[in-house]
Amino acid sequence: MALRRALSRLLVNSQRCSLISVSRAQGTSAPAAYEEQAKKAAKTPKVQFNWRDALDLEGLLTEEEIMIRDSFRTYCQEKLMPRILMANRNEHFHREILNEMGELGVLGPTIQGYGCAGTSYVAYGLIAREVERVDSGYRSVMSVQSSLVMHPINAYGTEAQKQKYLPKLARGEILGCFGLTEPNHGSDPGGMETKAKYNPSSRTYTISGAKTWITNSPYADICVVWAKCEDGRVRGFVLERGMNGLSTPKIEGKFSLRASATGMILMDEVEVPEENLLPHVSGLAGPFGCLNNARYGIAWGALGAAEFCFHAARQYTLDRIQFGVPLARNQLIQKKMADMLTEITIGLQSCLQLGRLIDQKKYNPEMISMLKRNSCGKALDIARQARDMLGGNGIADEYHIIRHVLNLEAVNTYEGTHDIHALILGRAITGLQSFTVGK
Amino acid sequence: CFAPFLCLRPPQIRVKPDRTGVVTDGVKHSMNPFCEIAVEEAVKLKEKKLVKEVVAVSCGPQQVQETIRTALAMGADRGIHVEVSGKDYETLGPLQVSKIFAALAKKEQADLIILGKQAIDDDCNQTGQMTAALLDWPQGTFASEVTLEADKLKVVREIDGGLETIKIKLPAVVTADLRLNTPRYATLPNIMKAKKKKIVNVKPADLGVDVSSRLEVLKVDEPPQRQSGVKVETVHDLVEKLKEAGRI
Numbered sequence: 001m002a003l004r005r006a007l008s009r010l011l012v013n014s015q016r017c018s019l020i021s022v023s024r025a026q027g028t029s030a031p032a033a034y035e036e037q038a039k040k041a042a043k044t045p046k047v048q049f050n051w052r053d054a055l056d057l058e059g060l061l062t063e064e065e066i067m068i069r070d071s072f073r074t075y076c077q078e079k080l081m082p083r084i085l086m087a088n089r090n091e092h093f094h095r096e097i098l099n100e101m102g103e104l105g106v107l108g109p110t111i112q113g114y115g116c117a118g119t120s121y122v123a124y125g126l127i128a129r130e131v132e133r134v135d136s137g138y139r140s141v142m143s144v145q146s147s148l149v150m151h152p153i154n155a156y157g158t159e160a161q162k163q164k165y166l167p168k169l170a171r172g173e174i175l176g177c178f179g180l181t182e183p184n185h186g187s188d189p190g191g192m193e194t195k196a197k198y199n200p201s202s203r204t205y206t207i208s209g210a211k212t213w214i215t216n217s218p219y220a221d222i223c224v225v226w227a228k229c230e231d232g233r234v235r236g237f238v239l240e241r242g243m244n245g246l247s248t249p250k251i252e253g254k255f256s257l258r259a260s261a262t263g264m265i266l267m268d269e270v271e272v273p274e275e276n277l278l279p280h281v282s283g284l285a286g287p288f289g290c291l292n293n294a295r296y297g298i299a300w301g302a303l304g305a306a307e308f309c310f311h312a313a314r315q316y317t318l319d320r321i322q323f324g325v326p327l328a329r330n331q332l333i334q335k336k337m338a339d340m341l342t343e344i345t346i347g348l349q350s351c352l353q354l355g356r357l358i359d360q361k362k363y364n365p366e367m368i369s370m371l372k373r374n375s376c377g378k379a380l381d382i383a384r385q386a387r388d389m390l391g392g393n394g395i396a397d398e399y400h401i402i403r404h405v406l407n408l409e410a411v412n413t414y415e416g417t418h419d420i421h422a423l424i425l426g427r428a429i430t431g432l433q434s435f436t437v438g439k
Numbered sequence: 440c441f442a443p444f445l446c447l448r449p450p451q452i453r454v455k456p457d458r459t460g461v462v463t464d465g466v467k468h469s470m471n472p473f474c475e476i477a478v479e480e481a482v483k484l485k486e487k488k489l490v491k492e493v494v495a496v497s498c499g500p501q502q503v504q505e506t507i508r509t510a511l512a513m514g515a516d517r518g519i520h521v522e523v524s525g526k527d528y529e530t531l532g533p534l535q536v537s538k539i540f541a542a543l544a545k546k547e548q549a550d551l552i553i554l555g556k557q558a559i560d561d562d563c564n565q566t567g568q569m570t571a572a573l574l575d576w577p578q579g580t581f582a583s584e585v586t587l588e589a590d591k592l593k594v595v596r597e598i599d600g601g602l603e604t605i606k607i608k609l610p611a612v613v614t615a616d617l618r619l620n621t622p623r624y625a626t627l628p629n630i631m632k633a634k635k636k637k638i639v640n641v642k643p644a645d646l647g648v649d650v651s652s653r654l655e656v657l658k659v660d661e662p663p664q665r666q667s668g669v670k671v672e673t674v675h676d677l678v679e680k681l682k683e684a685g686r687i
Contacts, residue, residue, distance in 0.1 A: 063505065064634055067512060071625040105627035117627035 052311075054345040060352055061122070068119065069126040073133075075104060080134045084259060088135065088403050091254070093261040095175070095219055101142060102172030108150035114166035116150075122355035125300035132301035133308045136407035137259035139301045140414075144215045145169060147294035149176030152224050152236055156278040156286060161238065165222065177248075179211035179225035179239075179265045180287045186213075187420050188435075189226070189234075190284055194267065196227035196237065198274075205229075205272045207237060208245075210264060213414070217248040217263035224278075225265060226287050236278035236286050245270040256410035292368050295415050296358065299371040300351045302411055303344055305404045306379035309386035310340040312401055316390050327389070336385045343378040351375070366428045373421035380408040458658045460529065470506045473555025475513075477615040479622040480585060481553050482514035489587045490551065492516045496543060498536055500524035504638055511633035512625035518638035519543065523650055530652035532561075535643070537569035542646035544574060549610065551592070556581055556614040567614035577607035583618040 050056075058066065079100065087094055101107055105117045106127050112118040124146070132139035150169050153161055168174045185191045194209025207227050217223065223239040223246075239246055245268040254262060278286070314337060317327035327333050354371055357363040383405045387394040395402050412418055427433045453462045470478075481493045495510035497503045498521040507518035521539050523531050544552055557564035571578035579585070579594030583602065586593040596603045597616045625633075643650045671677045681687045 063508065064630060067505075067508060067625065067630045067633075068627055071512070071630060072627075075624045103626065104624055105629075109627055117631060119627055119631060123627075 051314075051341055054341060055349055057345075057348050057352060061126075065120065065123050065126060068123045069130060072104065072106060072127055073130045075100070076130045076134050080131070080138055084135045084138070084403075085397060085400075087259040088137070089258075089397055091258045093141075093219065093259065097138060098141065098145065098172030098175055100172070102170060105170075107142065107170050107172060108146045108154070108166070110146075111150060111154050111166065111170075114154070114162055115170040116166070120355070121296065121358040122352060124297055125351055125355050128297040128301035129304035129307075131304070133304035135259050135403065136301065136305055136411050137257040139297075139304075140215050140257055140411075141260045143294045143297050143301070144178055145172075145176055147297060148178035148290050149222070149224050151293045152178075152278060152281075152286065152290050153238070155289060156236060156281040157238075158275075158279060160275070161278070165238070174221040175216055175219055176222045176224060177214050177216040177220040177265070178287075178290065179214055179217075179223050180291075181211060181213050183210060183212045187417060189287060192226070192228055192234065194225070194227040196229050196235065196272075198230065199271075202271070203274045205237060205274065205277065207239070207267045207270045207272055210266050212264045213251070213262060214248070214265050215257070215260055215262050217265050218250040218261045220248060223248070223265050224290075225267070229282075233282040234284055234286065235282050237272050238276040238278065239265075239267070239270060239272060240276075243270050243272065256406045258406075288365070291415055292365050295368050295372040296354065298411060298415055299354065299368070299375040300348075302375040302379035302408065303347045303351065305408060305411075306340070306344050306347075306375075306382040309379075309383045309401050309404050310337065310344060312399065313337070313340075313386035313389045316393070316399070320391075333389060336389060340382045340385065343382060347371075347375050347378060366425060369416065369421040369424045372415065373418055373425075376408065376412040377418050380405075380412045383408050454659050454661050458660065459656055460659050468502055468506070470509055471555050471558045471560075473557060473559070473615050473617070475555075475622040476617070476619050477553040477555050477613075478510045478513050478515060479620045480582075480613075480615060481551075482623075483620065484551075484585075484587070485514065485516075494519060494547060494549070496521065496540065498523050498531065498539055498643075500528055507638050508633050509625060511636045511638075512630040513623060514629065515636075517636055519547075519641055520638050521641050521643060521646070523643060527650050530654070530656075531650060532652055532654060533563045533565035533569055535648065535650045535652065537566050537573055538648045539643055539646060539650075540566070540570045541573040542648055543641075544570070544610075546646070551610060552576075552612045553585075554612075554614055556616050567612050571612035574610075574612070576611050578612045578614070579605060579607050580614040581616040582613050583616050585613055585619065 061069070080097065083094055086092065098107070108114075108116045109119045109124050109127060110116075110121055128139055128143065131142055150166060153165050153169075157165075165174070165176075169176055179194075180189050180192075182192050182194065184193065192209070194207065194211065196205045196207045198205055205227075207225065209227060211217075211225065214223075221241050225237050225239050226234050227237060229235050241248075247266045247268075248263050249266065250261060250263045281289070314328070317333050317337075320327045328337075350371055354363065354367055357367065383401060387401045387405050390399055390401055393399050397403055416424070423434050427435075452466070454460075455462050478493075478495065481490070484490045485493050493515040495507050495515040495518045497507050497518075500523070504518075504520055507520055511518055521543070540552060540554075543549075552567075552570060554567050554570075556567065558566075567580055568578060570576075579592060579596060581597045582594045583597045584593075584595035588606070590609055591606050592609060592611055592613070593604065593606050594613060596605065597618065669680065671680060678687070
């Protein structure tokens with residue numbers, strides 16, 4: 001008896017009813033009925049919970065960062081979103097997007113000079129988030145160009161190399177790729193088998209080896225390749241399409257990042273002039289410096305994909321009626337969305353702090369590892385949950401979520417797998433390395 | 440010149456409980472789309488070296504500065520923020536705005552005023568025409584094409600029957616229609632350059648303009664809830680129902 005009375009009180013309680021009707025009003029399945037809530041709002045001006053930005057990330061951005069994000073978001077939604085369905089389905093790489101992004105000045109955005117914008121790392125993160133909201137493949141293309149090709153040339157190259165390559169890369173006129181991973185050496189780049197042999201007579205290096213899983217390589221005009229020199233040190237070289245012995249076959253049968261072209265870099269005694277060596281770095285610090293730059297962008301980007309999946313699942317479950325009520329009325333569904341909201345919100349706050357630290361030059365690589373790992377792992381989980389919430393429709397590419405699920409498998413793996421970043425952190429926490437079997 | 444407007448992104452636009460207007464708190468404001476087209480046209484004219492300087496003007500509270508910055512990021516040279524806030528802003532309409540624009544045009548010695556044909560929050564379609572009248576300048580409204588020919592402006596106007604081409608002397612007022620151009624995305628370098636461009640703050644009183652409104656809003660209502668329709672079996676039934684409802 002008491003239970004029934006309590007239950008009826010709960011159902012009749014006007015506040016609860018108006019809350020339900022307001023949330024239904026956000027969907028397309030129910031009419032708007034907001035009077036009760038509006039009366040309440042008029043009496044006590046309170047801070048509304050904003051599920052789109054729960055901890056007011058917006059309030060922590062500068063006006064410039066907001067403008068950059070808004071302008072680029074409009075471009076991504078208007079120009080990239082319409083292409084992605086077919087690009088992904090047919091595995092077609094739109095080379096033009098590099099030129100479009102170049103026009104907007106978003107390639108190599110943190111570089112000063114050489115036709116680049118010279119903006120903050122936070123802005124770079126916001127840009128990555130907007131592209132990946134559309135597709136991780138597009139964001140991979142942008143990350144490679146900015147962090148893995150333009151950055152090493154800017155950080156480790158000669159003035160002549162910078163003048164020769166950076167402005168064209170910034171405009172998207174030429175496309176670059178980054179050759180580190182090999183068929184037999186992924187997580188342990190130090191064991192690479194690609195060799196560079198110096199020829200004093202011709203002042204060239206002869207490079208032989210194979211790189212694989214190289215984003216952009218089938219269409220790249222230049223390749224920044226890392227090879228082991230005779231002194232055992234790893235160094236970077238800029239190879240150009242047309243050099244003898246250089247080929248970039250496409251990798252077929254990919255189910256992830258289909259909108260971006262991935263291939264190999266095969267080098268059969270390629271003669272590279274010594275001017276193409278990146279002289280200002282040697283050892284693995286070179287490639288790792290680039291990877292950290294890219295990983296930071298990925299930390300932001302993955303959350304953009306997660307946000308898309310969360311928002312899409314929310315709208316779908318508000319619209320879809322089963323057993324007479326929207327799916328969103330169900331507890332299991334709401335719990336999933338609460339988890340998504342929490343991870344995305346917390347993740348973005350941490351990315352902002354990391355961006356600010358990088359801009360102040362107060363960061364270290366472990367911070368980046370921590371957030372790349374967190375964002376990718378959480379985003380993959382969110383995408384999978386969202387796929388499940390869409391039921392059968394969730395496997396159709398027209399609903400987009402399945403594409404993010406497939407993409408995020410690669411995003412979670414490349415630039416350091418989830419587990420490898422855990423080892424990086426483990427070493428920093430304990431002082432004990434656990435990468436190799438030896439001490 | 441342009442004015443900001445209400446952006447219709449979710450949450451839905453709601454009528455205020457006292458029915459004097461719509462709720463604007465927490466709604467993201469951005470540039471009126473027709474005014475965006477106007478800014479783009481002005482920047483294009485500057486790029487063709489047909490005009491010397493593009494000044495972006497907006498009337499409203501503090502937030503309006505963001506919109507002016509967007510215009511600066513698109514390529515305008517400097518901005519003027521005419522500060523109108525609170526009650527004055529709620530009652531600010533085309534007549535007061537055109538008085539402000541007319542006063543500014545004289546002060547800045549402008550040769551051309553370009554604005555959107557109408558604001559998408561009130562759909563008045565009056566400001567451009569009123570401004571031209573106050574200045575006694577010719578006007579080319581609903582422009583879908585603007586060409587400068589010596590000291591005259593050739594304007595192709597979108598009218599109900601098709602297109603009308605007119606030639607007007609400068610100085611003149613032009614209002615932008617949808618097909619005039621496609622506004623550019625503000626590029627990163629331009630957004631960063633916009634930071635250094637100046638926005639000057641001005642009050643209507645400084646221009647000798649009285650912003651009090653001669654209009655009183657009696658009430659604002661939501662459109663009526665859509666009623667469900669009725670299915671009929673035959674065309675005969677349809678005609679009967681229409682007759683019953685007094686429609687035919």
